[in-house]
Amino acid sequence: MDESLLAKLIPLRERIDQIDAQILDLLNHRALTAQQVGDAKHAHHEHSPVLRPERESQVIRALQEKNSGPMPSGAISSIWTEIMSACRGLEQALVVSYLGPAGSFSEQAAFEHFGHSVSSLPCPSFDEVFRAVQSGSAQVGMVPVENSTEGAVNRTLDLLRESNVDIIGEHSILIRHCLMTRSGNMDGVTKVMAHPQALAQCQGWLNAHHPSIAREPVSSNAEAARLAAIDPTIAGIASDAAAQTWGLQVVSQGIQDDPHNRTRFLAIGQLKTLPSGRDKTSLILAVSNEAGAVYKMLAPFSTNGVSMTRFESRPARTGDWEYYFYVDVEGHQLDPSVKRALAELKAQCAFFKILGSYPCQ
Numbered sequence: 001m002d003e004s005l006l007a008k009l010i011p012l013r014e015r016i017d018q019i020d021a022q023i024l025d026l027l028n029h030r031a032l033t034a035q036q037v038g039d040a041k042h043a044h045h046e047h048s049p050v051l052r053p054e055r056e057s058q059v060i061r062a063l064q065e066k067n068s069g070p071m072p073s074g075a076i077s078s079i080w081t082e083i084m085s086a087c088r089g090l091e092q093a094l095v096v097s098y099l100g101p102a103g104s105f106s107e108q109a110a111f112e113h114f115g116h117s118v119s120s121l122p123c124p125s126f127d128e129v130f131r132a133v134q135s136g137s138a139q140v141g142m143v144p145v146e147n148s149t150e151g152a153v154n155r156t157l158d159l160l161r162e163s164n165v166d167i168i169g170e171h172s173i174l175i176r177h178c179l180m181t182r183s184g185n186m187d188g189v190t191k192v193m194a195h196p197q198a199l200a201q202c203q204g205w206l207n208a209h210h211p212s213i214a215r216e217p218v219s220s221n222a223e224a225a226r227l228a229a230i231d232p233t234i235a236g237i238a239s240d241a242a243a244q245t246w247g248l249q250v251v252s253q254g255i256q257d258d259p260h261n262r263t264r265f266l267a268i269g270q271l272k273t274l275p276s277g278r279d280k281t282s283l284i285l286a287v288s289n290e291a292g293a294v295y296k297m298l299a300p301f302s303t304n305g306v307s308m309t310r311f312e313s314r315p316a317r318t319g320d321w322e323y324y325f326y327v328d329v330e331g332h333q334l335d336p337s338v339k340r341a342l343a344e345l346k347a348q349c350a351f352f353k354i355l356g357s358y359p360c361q
C-alpha cells in the first residue's frame with residue numbers, strides 16, 4: 001500500500017478500534033441492564049413475557065427520530081433489532097417457528113424481525129407453524145399473509161380464524177426469486193418446482209423463457225431448492241439464500257414478474273401487545289347475507305373516526321355466498337376510538353374476532 005495513504009489510515013484505524021472498544025463496553029452495559037429488566041419482570045410475575053414487541057418498536061422509533069445521520073434509518077432498525085435480540089437471548093432464547101426448511105423467505109422475515117439470537121423451529125406447513133405457537137413449543141411464529149402480486153395467502157387467513165393466537169407484529173420484505181439447479185444451467189431439467197405462490201409470481205417469466213418445462217407445486221420454495229439439490233432434473237425457484245444453503249447454482253436472478261414484489265408477514269404469539277403509539281388492529285367480521293349488510297357493518301369505523309387500511313374477504317364455506325371479512329384498522333384496541341368502534345361491531349356482527357393489535361412496521 002502507498003506509504004502516504006497508510007500514514008493517513010493508521011490513525012483513523014486506531015480511532016475506529018477505540019470507538020469499537022467503547023461500543024463493546026456500552027453493549028455489555030446495555031446487556032446487563034436488560035438482564036436486570038428481565039430479573040425484575042421475573043420477580044414480579046414468574047411467567048411475565050421476556051418479549052415486549054411494543055417496547056422494542058418504541059426503542060427503534062425513538063432512535064430513528066433522534067438519529068442525525070449519516071447512519072441510515074434502516075440500519076438503525078436492523079442494528080437495534082440484533083442488539084435487542086442478543087439482550088433477550090441472555091434471558092431466554094426465543095423459539096421462532098416458520099415455514100422451512102432453512103433458506104425460506106419466512107426464515108428471512110423471522111430473522112429480520114426478531115434478530116438472529118433466537119432458536120429456530122422450521123415447520124413443514126403453515127398449519128404446523130400455528131400449531132407450534134398454540135402448543136407453546138414455539139413462543140412466536142412468522143407467516144406470510146399477503147403478497148403484492150398474488151394477494152392474500154388464504155391458508156394463513158383461515159388459520160388465523162381457526163386458531164387462538166395473537167398477531168404481535170408485521171414485517172414486509174422484498175421477494176426476489178431465483179431459478180436454481182445443481183449445474184447452473186437448464187440442461188436435462190424436466191420440472192420447475194416452487195411454492196404455488198412463487199410459481200404464480202413468476203408465471204409470466206416462465207411462460208416467456210421456459211414454456212415447455214412442467215411446473216410442480218411443493219410445500220415451500222426452500223423445499224424446492226432442497227429437492228433440486230438431490231435431483232439434477234429439477235430446477236427450484238427460491239431465494240438467493242436458499243441457493244447458498246442447499247449448494248445450488250443460480251441460473252437466472254430476479255425472475256418475479258413484478259420487480260417490486262413484496263410479501264407482508266405476520267408475527268404471531270400468545271401474548272397481548274400493549275400500545276406502542278403507532279399500531280394496527282386486525283379483526284375478522286361476518287354479517288348476515290342481506291342487502292346493505294356490509295355497508296352497515298363498516299359504519300362504526302367511520303362514525304368513530306377509525307381508518308381502515310385493509311379489507312379482504314374469504315368464503316365462509318356455507319355454500320351460501322357468505323363471507324368472513326378480514327379488516328385492518330389504524331390504532332390499538334385499547335385506544336378509546338378503536339375501543340368504541342369494536343364494541344359497536346361486536347354488538348351487531350354475526351361473527352367478531354380480534355386477531356390482535358400490534359406495532360406498525
Ligand SMILES: C=C(O[C@@H]1C=C(C(=O)O)C=C[C@H]1O)C(=O)O
Pocket residue numbers: 033034035037038050051052053055056059083084085087088
Ligand atoms: C429489556 C426488556 O426486555 C426485552 C428486551 C428489550 C431490549 O433489549 O431493549 C426490550 C423489550 C423486551 O423485548 C424490556 O422490557 O425493556
